[in-house]
Amino acid sequence: MKCYHCGTQLSGGTTCPKCGADVSAYKAAVYASNAYYNRGLEKAQVRDLTGAVESLRTSLMYNKNNIKARNLLALIYCEMGDVVEALSEWVISKNIKPEKNIAGSYITRIQSNQAKFEATTQNIKKFNVALAAAxxxxxxxxxxxLKKVTTQNPKFIKAQLLLALLYMQEREFGRARKCLNTVLKSDVNNTFARRYLRELKGFESSKSNEAQDSFLPKHRQKNIESQPLNGNDVIMPHSSYKEPSNGAITIINILVGALIGAALIWFLITPARYKGLTNDYNQSILEYSEKLSNGNAELNSLTKQLQDVTAERDALNEKLQSISGVDGNNKLLTAVIDAANAYIANEPTKAAKYLVDIDVSALPSDNAKSLYNTIAAATTATAANELYNTGYSNYAKGKYSQAVEDLTVAYKLDSTKVDAAYYSAKAYVALDQVDNAKKYYQYIVTNFPTSRYISEATTYVSTH
Amino acid sequence: MIDFDEEIKKFQPSLEVEDAEDAIYNKDMPDITDIIGKILADADKSNS
Structure with a gap:
């Protein structure tokens, strides 16, 4: 105990050892507060909550700093449903003694469950609304x-009492008694509940006396079921079903039921199951077929690509072969060089033969083209005449093969030489090479329409 | 018999969260120890 004046810890005397203040009356007040706290605690332990609240309030009236009394009062408020009231007391308690105070743990526990606290405060609001309505x-x-409130929190003493009072006003004594008994389970000595119960008993006894004094025949006392129905009552229909008395019939019924169940499984569930399996199987086959067909299509596509690539490769190889010699040298350049050598060796016909199959535009360089043109200009005409003469001589001698070689080259070297074309065709006719003969007659028909060989050429082309 | 109207007047609304702060401040009323202290303090002043 501390001095009210200076806060010094007091000893057993009646004055403060530090400031000398008279603390006898103060000590008496604190002792009284503690005594009321003890009384409140005893009442709380036997669930006399109303009595405990009175004692604890008195205790706090003597000494508002009695932390134990305040905390216990808050706990009892909480038990009676007044959670906000309880919280207020704990907050005050915590404010008076911030350290080592159990009120802190209570506050924390309430704050940690916000949903429940919210529901509880809503319940309190509903009670206040109900009270205002009443x-x-x-x-x-x-x-x-109030029904909602008491359903959610049956220990809400004030709500139960108010509901009991309203039921009594509505003369629903059974329900009122139930509410009052609920109150007395939580608060065994609740003054209101006791008084209401006493009134209830008085009313019921007077009612029974009235019934005894009546001249009318006595009826059995109506229970709660005979009272008028309200929204919460449930009507249970009377069933006409009766259990069979014979055990054998029961067994037969069970067997018949089992047979019907087995038949249902056999005729309904099993086919459906098989059908489902077949459908799955067919679906799988369909999926695999589709995959196979896609694979085949892809394979065909790849085969076609391979063929195209192979053909392209062959064409390129052929082109490369036409450009390059067997040993890898450039075939065209080699031919030009050979022609140049023959020309230098004063063999114009031989030089012209080298040049006859060369496509000048395919030559890789301007120097090669220039060389080609120089040799061709110097040798072509001379070689064409010489080859024509040689060829014609062989033709006349009946050496058609040698004649064809020279005459065709002569025509290639000089395309104005219609005689070379004509005797080439004639030599082919003699060699019985109709296609080649027709080709050279066609040259005459196309390129030399006014020549003297035109009628013979036209006749051969048209007849072959 | 219970007088309903009289009985219902005895019921007071429960404290709601919105009113808790005011309730806490209003509860800071003097107790007997405060009164005793004040009386003794006044007596000391008058003696001096």
Whole structure:
């Protein structure tokens, strides 16, 4: 105990050892507060909550700093449903003694479960609404609200008492008694509940006396089921079903039921199951067929690509072969060089033969083209005449093969030489090479329409 | 018999969260120890 004046710890004397203040009355007040706290604690331990609240309030009236009394009072408020009231007391307690105070743990516990706290405060609001409705005479609304409140928190003493009072007003004594008994389970000595119960008993006894004094035949006392129905009552229809008395019939019924069940499984479930399996199987086959067909299509596509690539490769090889010699040298350049050598060796016909199959535009360099043109200009005409003469001589001698070689080259060297074409065709005719003969007759028909060989050429082309 | 109107007047609304702060401040009323302290303090002043 500390001095009210200077806060010094007091000893057993009646004055403060530090400031000398008279603390006898102060000590008496603190002792009284503690005594009321003890009384409140005893009442709380036997669930006399109302009595405990009175004692603890008295204790706090003597000494508002009695932390134990305040905390216990808050706990009892909480038990009675007044959670906000309890929280207020704990907050005050914590404010007076911030350290080593159990009120802190209570506050933390409430704050940690916000959802429950919210529901509880909503319940309190509903009670206040119901109380206002009851005071305004709206008993039905008040009863509905209070039913909700007491369902959610049956230990809400004030709500149960108010609901009991309303039931008593509505003369629903059974329900009122139930509410009052609930109150007394939580608060065994609740003054209101005791008084209401006493009134209830008095009313019921007077009612039974009235019934005894009546001249009318006595009826059995109506229980709660005979009272008018309200929204919460459930009507249970009377069933006409009766259990069979014979055990054998029961067994037969069970067997018949089992047979019907087996038949249902056999005729309904099994086919459906098989059908499902078949469908799955068919679906799998369909999927695999589709994959196979896609694979085949892809294979065909790849085969076609391979063929194209192979053909392209062959064409390129052929082109390369036409450009390059067997030993890898450039065939065209080699031919030009050979022609140049023959020309230098004063063999114009031989030089012209080298040049006859060369495509000048395919030569790789301007120097090669220039060389080609120089040799061709110097040798072509001379070689064409010489080859024509040689060829014609062989033709006349009946040496058609040698004649063809020279005459065709002569025509290639000089395309104006219609005689070379004509005797080439004639030599082919003699060699019985119709296609080659027709080709050279066609040259005459196309390129030399006014020549003297035109009628013979036209006749051969048209008849072969 | 219970007078309903009289009985219902005895019921007071429960404290709601919105009113908790005011309730906490209003509860800071003097107790007997405060009163005793004040009386003794006044007596000391008058003696001096």
């Amino acid at each position: 005071k305004d005479g709206n008993t039905d609304i008040a009863v509905i609200q």
